Amino acid sequence: MGLPRSRVVITGMIPEEGVAALRAEHDVVAWDDAQPIPRDELLRRVAGADALVTLLTEKVDAELLDAAGPQLRIVANVAVGYNNIDMPACRERNVIATNTPGVLTESTADVAMALILMTTRRLAEGERVIRSQQPWQWGMFFMLGTGIQGRRLGIVGMGQIGVALARRAKSFGMTVAYSNRRAVAPQLEDELGCARLDMGELLATSDIVSVHCPYSSETHHLIGAEAFAAMRPNAFLINTARGPVVDEAALADALSTGRIAGAGLDVFENEPAVDPGLLDLDNVVLLPHLGSATIETRTAMATLAARNALAVLRGDAPLTPVAG
Ligand code: GLV
Numbered sequence: 508m509g510l511p512r513s514r515v516v517i518t519g520m521i522p523e524e525g526v527a528a529l530r531a532e533h534d535v536v537a538w539d540d541a542q543p544i545p546r547d548e549l550l551r552r553v554a555g556a557d558a559l560v561t562l563l564t565e566k567v568d569a570e571l572l573d574a575a576g577p578q579l580r581i582v583a584n585v586a587v588g589y590n591n592i593d594m595p596a597c598r599e600r601n602v603i604a605t606n607t608p609g610v611l612t613e614s615t616a617d618v619a620m621a622l623i624l625m626t627t628r629r630l631a632e633g634e635r636v637i638r639s640q641q642p643w644q645w646g647m648f649f650m651l652g653t654g655i656q657g658r659r660l661g662i663v664g665m666g667q668i669g670v671a672l673a674r675r676a677k678s679f680g681m682t683v684a685y686s687n688r689r690a691v692a693p694q695l696e697d698e699l700g701c702a703r704l705d706m707g708e709l710l711a712t713s714d715i716v717s718v719h720c721p722y723s724s725e726t727h728h729l730i731g732a733e734a735f736a737a738m739r740p741n742a743f744l745i746n747t748a749r750g751p752v753v754d755e756a757a758l759a760d761a762l763s764t765g766r767i768a769g770a771g772l773d774v775f776e777n778e779p780a781v782d783p784g785l786l787d788l789d790n791v792v793l794l795p796h797l798g799s800a801t802i803e804t805r806t807a808m809a810t811l812a813a814r815n816a817l818a819v820l821r822g823d824a825p826l827t828p829v830a831g
Contacts, residue, residue: 513557513820516575518544518565521585522802525809529560532817550574557581558816563588567604569596581819583812586799587611587668588749589829590722605815605825608667610807611799616671618798619717619747622771623660623676625792626743627715628652632789653714653741653768656680661713663706663729664720664748665691672717673699684709687720710737715745722749730754735761743769747798750775759784762791773798 515529517537529535536552538544543564544552553559553575561567563586572579572593581603584592589606597604625631629652636643636650643649660676662669665687673683683701685691686709696702706729710716716738720726730744731754738744744767746753755776761767762785769790775781778796785791799808815825 510821514555515558515560515816515820516553516556517560518549518553519562519585521560521562521809521812522806524806525560525585525813528810528813529816533558533820553579558583558820560585560812560816561591562586563591565591567592567597569593572596572600572602581605581816581825583815583819583825584829585808585812588721590749592829594829603819603825604829605812605819605827606829607808607811608827610811611804612667612671614801614804615668615747615798616675618773618794619668619672619719619745620675620679622745622747622773622792622794623655623715623717623743626745626769626771626790627655629789631792635789655715657682658714659684659712661686661704661709661716662701663709663716663718665703666719666721668747669717669719670695670699672719673701681715684713706734707737710734711739713742714739715743717745718748718752720748720752722752726752728752728754728757730758732757732760735766738767740766741768743767743771745771747773750778755782756784758782758791759788762788 513533515533515535519538520541526537553571556575557578558581560583567582579602582592582597583605585607587606587608589604592604629650633650658681660681660683662673662685665685669685676683677699683699684704685701686704686706690703729752735757758770759782762770771792773794774796781793815827819825
């Protein structure tokens, strides 16, 4: 005889593989619209849930946990970032929270590398020239960018994605430095030829600064006016982590005044809104949070989240509990 079926609420659309794995063992209610679920609908739907499978667009706070009820055992976030989850509120209610590390490392590092190339080589700007049907012609001095070979990439937050980007950057001929609370293993530093620097030195000496730290109250506006003042005027900023790590208004100011050379953003402070000051600037590349957006990665994320929920509902330890 199997275990009794539990109630699992999936708060947004996820790949079918994840839904099917959950349905095989439990009663599943899933929001099946590509738009995020309205909050009042979400609060109604979660009532009586034993497990929630959540997206980063849902705020998992005390109100939501209480709306689910005291039987709730796990919140399985389908994202590596879990700043949408109030961890103390989960802990107080003995609710386990899990995320999806590992499976989106390579796809997110790919987008960071793409943004490095798009910004330094002005690729999005060039595409706009053609699409807007402006007259153009190959020319010796037409749309010159900056080469990245021999330049220093400064990685802020040397977790799995930071390391994956360092590997890519190295193969493009860049040198790498990083800033992180802890040093990475000495063998990894040797392999990547990278040194750990404090933030001030990293900002002052990097040609490209790429953000890969989690978002928390400690990293809120970590990159703001002071950081832009410390950066080189020919430096670029890349952010594929979380929008509010960067002070977006200060960034718009730094870009429009030439304080830094350019930026590539996949995430925004108030997604899906984008600071209007950025929209007219040619020296910023703007992507709509595509870091993990491949079929393979999203399938792996959904499957891992489902496996976390299934494990906890079976009484086993989760595969990837959040570190917090
Ligand atoms: C995406 O942004 C994630 O945190 O997985």
